Amino acid sequence: MKIVSYWAKWRANLTRAKRKVLLKKIGLSVGVGALILLCPLPYRIIGTATLLPIESETIATTRIARVIELFVSPGQSVSKDQPLCQLGVIQIQLSISQAMQELAQAEAMAKRALAANDEGSLQLALHEANCIETQIDRLELEKARSTVKAPFDGVVLGPHNLTQLKGEVLLPGTTLIYMANLQYWKVQTTVREADFIYLQKRLKRKGSMYATLSLISDPTRLYDLELNNPSQFSFSTDSLKNDYTYMVNLPFTADLEKNQTDFKSHYLGEVAIYAGWRPIYYILFHDFANFLEVRNL
Structure with missing residues (x-):
């Protein structure tokens, strides 16, 4: 109530001319402020x-493998297709030899089925031979990947324990090399x-x-x-x-x-x-x- 009475007294004391001047000042201030905000x-x-x-690449193992040799160290510059490390291939080579023997057996079975004019046994032997050939191709590819090569020109950055990996048996998914092109x-x-x-x-x-x-x-x-x-x-x-x-x-x-x-x-x-x-x-x-x-x- 006191605030209302003070407001009424203040308005009563103002003349009409003073009110106009005050309103102009307020309007001018608002206008200047609006112009500033629009700038x-x-x-x-x-x-x-x-x-x-x-360009960066993290090269990880795709199988259980032993690191036979390391050809690089952290901070070393490498060129595309340069060997970085060598993984063991003894187990892969044994698997390839076994698969080759199984392939020879499947082909011999197919020859016998063909000679006996046994269409069912022939198709079964040919299907088995195709599966074994696919397996051999996969193993050969895995053997080729055992020599890990640089995918592009760059610098070897890691991992931090790279120099300690030689001789270690690594699980699938373990980081072998991290490298990047720093240009x-x-x-x-x-x-x-x-x-x-x-x-x-x-x-x-x-x-x-x-x-x-x-x-x-x-x-x-x-x-x-x-x-x-x-x-x-x-x-x-x-x-x-x-x-x-x-x-x-x-x-x-x-x-x-x-x-x-x-x-x-x-x-x-x-x-x-x-x-x-x-x-x-x-x-x-x-x-x-x-x-x-x-x-x-």
Whole structure:
């Protein structure tokens, strides 16, 4: 009640002229504020960045095998098809010899069935011979793969216990070699779903977009990037959390010949993608929405 009475007294003390001046001032302030909020500014979409080689490969064992010989060590540069290590083939060779004997028996059975004009036994023997030949081809391929070769030109990066693998018997799925081509890199940038959709529309409508990368290892330096192709967009699914991760893959074109040793896989940083000009009110609202989303997480 006191507030209402104070308000009534204040209005009574104001003359009509003073009211007009006050309303003009308020209207002018609101108008200036609205004009400021409508002023355009460069609109940046910020994402978490991970530096990755474009070409990398993890070579794992496909069978139980003993590592007979290692031809490389971590940090060594290799060429495509260069031998990296040799796995044992004694068990495979024994399996091939046994399969060859079974094949000879199946072919002899087929000859006897043909001579006896026994169509049923002939078809059964031919089918068994075909199965054995398929098995031999598979074993020969596995034998050829026992000499592990580099799939491309690159650098051997791991695993960390690579030098200790010689003589060890490895189970299927054990990592033998991890290598990558350190001349070509990409920046995998994780963004929000709304920003992901906006960038796709913006690229389709306006063309390429400029971006910058700042690495945590050297925050004082910015690297230039470019988003210019729809194929740079990708997403992945987490079936356990029923969640999506939206990514923008940007080619990293720094002078790697001089600084190749300065970059390592999975370096982290921040990418800013410049997506044109937007009014100040839009940028403020966008940042506020991001803040609320982070707080809710």
